[in-house]
Amino acid sequence: MSDTQQVRSCHICENACPVAPGSVGLCGRYGNRDGVITELYPNTYIMACPIRIETMPMLHFHPGARFLQVSTVGCNFDCPGCISAVIVREMHPQSKALQEYSPEQIVEKAILSGCRGITFLMNDPLAAFETFLAVATLAKARGLHVGCSSNGYFSKESIQRILPVLDFINIGVKGLSDEAYHVCSGLKGFAPVLRNIKLLHEGGVHIEIACIHRKGHEDELLRLCSIIKDISPVIPLQMMRFIPLEGADPEQEPLIRESETLSKQMRTILDNVYVFNSPGTEELNTVCPHCGDTTIVRDFYGPMGARMKGSAVREAEQPLCLACDSPVQIQGRVFDIDFREKDFQGGYPFTRALEIVESILIAIGVSSKAEVVHVWEYLLCNNKMQDLHHDIQRVESYIHMIRFFGSLVHREESADVLANYLEDKVSLVRSTCRQDGKRPRVYYAMGKPQFCIKGERFENHLVELCNGVSVNREIEICGRPGMSIALDTLQQLNPEIIFISAFISNSPIDFYNECVDKGLGIDAVHNKRIHTAPIPSSDFGGPKWILGLMNIANEMHRGVCAFDIPGEASKFYERFYGTSFNAQDVNRSFGKPDTSWTWEAEGGQPSPTLA
Structure with a gap:
């Protein structure tokens, strides 16, 4: 057998897939061409746009700065409930939607967009490693910072190749057991990730660690804190409250209160712990480790994202806390640039x-x-x-x-x-609601009481279809999908009814208790009229919003509207999904109707001709 006919081990990630001539590895992104492991779809991107670095998310590296996000498709992992499933598993790497850019064009795009650097996110750079390395090398030569989000499954060879040109990285830890990695197709367990975190830290790369908080896995996250502390106690840990998507188990979603409680325990081990996927939480703010004052204020900015709202930092070679003049654990200067991504651009x-x-x-x-x-x-x-x-x-x-x-x-x-x-x-709901004659004032929140959904969003339109007054429209806010507002503002709005988003929701009891603890004297709290939809993600996104609309009508016009939500859901699922409705199987994915839904086998109906 000649050298070009031999099976080669892929050197890109730790899985080291054996690749026969003319074949591909597990990720489908590298092939054996004439005896050489070759990236099959180089220099093609599904996304290349400016973002603020917190959207990545990255919290302690040049806060507020603008970076060029680049994303391709595919991944070397296959994680249950992946938030990027549509581009990791479903978008073909040869799709017409991908655009081809040379490394020179990507770097030029970053410079012309006023970016401080380039960051690879949404899918893993290990799916396009040679492309990323070429861009990173050129970007560094042009004075730009380079970073990425990754599962950290670099091989020993690839980590050594990327170290000289990498400034910052967000590593998503899947768990501490080999089993957790085997589920995600990480064939060699957790050890390679830990090895690479240590190598990156020793190489001077700024590291932030992301981990998922699933209900019942609290002890594991506390152990992760101890592992990180042994490397460096100042490494920021981003705790992503689990959002069950795709085929993930909805029972694993913790309450916001539970994630916040855990983060306080984790802060007894690490200096910087943050809570994501929890709109309205204050656990996204950076606190001075010396005096306890807040140095950077952030807000929820969509799934896995954050947004810097303000800072109390004095610029110096090492940024200093304004309150006590002590160094804060941030690399680079803080940028107060008023830049916002376009709709549906930037992050998830x-x-x-x-x-x-x-x-x-x-x-x-x-x-x-x-x-x-x-x-x-x-x-x-x-x-x-x-x-x-x-x-x-x-x-x-x-x-x-x-x-x-x-x-x-x-x-x-x-x-x-x-x-x-x-x-x-919709016509039936509208006519039934108008029989009441009342127009209740309604506030739509996401997560916690002070996170106000923007007035122009769909949820507020549903309130108006039910003959209600959307108080969200009475204030000007920005953000994505809204922003936190002052307690006084919510007090002045004085809604009679509050709805909590059915996507990133909260327990109405927890929500009510927080309102009471904060002294909110509004009618909705006095009358305990705080609700969320019984069916996840049923007030925005997918067509099952019609079920959320009927629930809103029921709660706004009690005694007049009495739609049978479980019965309507059963009919809807049978008619449009061809399956029975089971509330326990419905997760927070906009796309898939429940955890058991699957695509037809490959080789099914061909794609129509592009219009």
Whole structure:
């Protein structure tokens, strides 16, 4: 057998897949070409846009600075409940939606966009390692900072190649056991990740660690804190409160209160611990380790994201706390630049947008990834994402969008069935609510009491369809999908009813107790009229928002509206998903109807011709 006919071990990640000539490794991104392990889809990107670094998220490296986010598709891991599933598993690397940029073009794009550097996120740079290395090398030569988010499964060879050009990294730790990594296709367990964290720290790379808080795994996270402390107690730990997506178990989602309580325990071990996926939490703020004053204030900014709102730091060679003049544990200066990403650009809202499209297509009978990708390609190739963001905020344009998507995949009849169903139900809800004669003042929160959803969002439109007054529209706020407001502002709004988002929700009891603890004397608290939808993600995103609308009507107009939500959900699931409804199987994915839903086998219906 000649040298070019031999099986080669892939040197990119620790899985070291044996790759036969003409074949590919487990991730499908590297092949054996003439005896050389070769990246198959170099220099192609699903996303290249400016972001603020907290969107990555990265909290202690040049806070507030602008970086160019680059993302490809695919991953060397296959994690249950992956937040990037639509680009990791479902978008083909040869899709028309991907754009080709040379390393020179990426670096030039960063410079022209006023970015301090380039960061690779949403999928793992190990899926496009040679591309990332080429960009990183050129970026460093042009004076830019370079970073990435990664599962940290670099091989010994690739970690040595990337170390000289890497300034910062967010490593997502999947667990401390080999079993946790085997579930994600990490064949050699946790040890390679720990080895690489140590090598990165010794190499002077700024490290932040991300971990998932699943209910019942608290002891494991405390052990992780001790492991990190042995490397350096100042390494920031980002605790991501688990959002059950795709096929993940909804029972593993902890309450916001539970994650906040755990973070306080973790801070007895590490200096800097943060809570993500918990709108309204103060556990995203940086506190001076010397005097306890808040040095940087942040807010929730979508799944896995944060947003810097302000700082109390004095600029010096090492930033100093304004209160006590002690050094704060931040690398680089703090930037107060008023820059905001475009809608559906930057971080994981992009993947949520693709999920919304997917949810509509599944509801009109699409079961083939190829058909879904066809519509994604239409939107991305024709710069229609901004239109999508606009159209999903109003019922009328949402329903029009259903019919349009149906025409793209030649399913006009089934799209009409769904659209007509939604129109009829909306008309029934509207007419029934108007029989009450009352127009209650309604506040829509996400997570905790002070996180106010922006007035123009879909949830507030549902309130108005139910003949309510959306108090969210009475104040000007920004952020994504809203922002935290002052207690006095909420007090002045004085809503009669409060709804908590059905996507990143909270226990109404916890929500009420926090209102009481903070002394909120508003009518909704006095009357204990605080609600969330009984079905996750049923007030925004996928077509099952119609179930959330009926629930809103019931709570706003008691005695007048009495929609049978479980019964309506059963009919909806049977009619549009071809399956029975089980509330315990419904997770927070916009795209998939429940944990058991799967695509048809590969080789199914071919993609239509792109319009």
